[in-house]
Amino acid sequence: MNFISPLLEVLQVTAPIFIVIGTGYLIKKIKLINDDGVTLLTRFAYNIGLPALLLLNITEYKIGEILNVDIIKVIYSAYGLYFVILMALSFLLKRSKKTRGAFFVSSFRVNMAFVGLPIVWTAFGGLALVKASLVIAFLVPVNIIVTIIVFKVFNNGEEKFDLKKLARSIVTDPVIVAVILGIILSYLGVGLPGFMHSSLNIISGMTVAIALISIGASFKFNYLKNDMKLASYISFNKLIFMPLIVYFLATNVFRIEIFDRNVIVALFATPLAVAAYIMARELRSNYSLVASALILTTLISVLTISGWLLVLRYF
Numbered sequence: 493m494n495f496i497s498p499l500l501e502v503l504q505v506t507a508p509i510f511i512v513i514g515t516g517y518l519i520k521k522i523k524l525i526n527d528d529g530v531t532l533l534t535r536f537a538y539n540i541g542l543p544a545l546l547l548l549n550i551t552e553y554k555i556g557e558i559l560n561v562d563i564i565k566v567i568y569s570a571y572g573l574y575f576v577i578l579m580a581l582s583f584l585l586k587r588s589k590k591t592r593g594a595f596f597v598s599s600f601r602v603n604m605a606f607v608g609l610p611i612v613w614t615a616f617g618g619l620a621l622v623k624a625s626l627v628i629a630f631l632v633p634v635n636i637i638v639t640i641i642v643f644k645v646f647n648n649g650e651e652k653f654d655l656k657k658l659a660r661s662i663v664t665d666p667v668i669v670a671v672i673l674g675i676i677l678s679y680l681g682v683g684l685p686g687f688m689h690s691s692l693n694i695i696s697g698m699t700v701a702i703a704l705i706s707i708g709a710s711f712k713f714n715y716l717k718n719d720m721k722l723a724s725y726i727s728f729n730k731l732i733f734m735p736l737i738v739y740f741l742a743t744n745v746f747r748i749e750i751f752d753r754n755v756i757v758a759l760f761a762t763p764l765a766v767a768a769y770i771m772a773r774e775l776r777s778n779y780s781l782v783a784s785a786l787i788l789t790t791l792i793s794v795l796t797i798s799g800w801l802l803v804l805r806y807f
Contacts, residue, residue, distance in 0.1 A: 505801060513705070516704060540695065542667055558678060562749075567627055581595075597771075597777070607762040607763060609700070627755070628671070632665055647776060647777060730764060
């Protein structure tokens with residue numbers, strides 16, 4: 493079997509994405525941008541760019557092409573099984589409670605928005621981007637809720653659980669709002685006005701680059717010195733074990749369409765999300781470990797994502 497040609501095709505998908513991430517790091521390194529600028533880029537990408545990109549693409553498809561209940565079954569089943577395993581591992585871990593909480597969150601929070609969307613879009617096309625956006629919309633509330641609960645449990649109750657603030661953050665999340673609006677318009681068969689379509693097209697055109705640059709610019713390699721052994725375990729859990737569970741459930745249990753399976757496995761194979769680091773700092777968890785895992789998972793994912801794309805091509 494000739495793997496050279498497929499490997500080159502996979503690298504054409506992954507290499508540009510990680511080159512742009514590396515460019516972001518260099519831009520920050522030579523001080524073309526500071527920490528405030530990185531924060532601004534991240535906020536623009538998530539609050540404006542990604543919603544524009546998703547709304548634009550969702551409205552270009554019929555509702556029947558987008559929704560697939562089997563996808564929802566797979567992602568929630570995978571999360572449930574993985575959470576049980578992670579909770580057991582976290583309690584068995586002989587570290588401080590805050591470190592165990594950081595381990596748990598770092599092992600499941602994936603960067604589907606900033607890394608996953610560009611990967612599936614490039615690898616599988618526009619329909620994959622739309623299906624991926626629905627996966628993200630269904631998982632964002634779970635991610636936020638579980639992250640806060642885990643940090644609260646492992647932080648000895650230092651942080652108060654603000655239910656109103658939590659609900660507001662979910663209801664007003666720009667990605668969720670854009671996906672819901674897109675689904676409604678798609679269901680009604682209503683297209684975007686020409687001027688709106690053109691405006692969103694301009695904004696979405698720069699979204700992927702800004703999102704990837706913001707990831708690289710947020711790297712602080714001095715954090716890699718913090719608990720490399722545990723960060724390595726997190727990397728294995730996130731980049732190998734977690735997508736393996738999704739692959740197994742999608743292929744052998746729910747037997748969903750190969751296209752849909754490939755999309756969700758690729759999403760779950762992405763590295764740790766920057767948002768996990770931000771929440772770890774805000775909730776006073778072991779943010780140094782989260783930062784270390786963020787960098788290490790991103791670096792290793794250059795290889796593992798390419799590997800998963802090859803696996804999905806042949807199996």
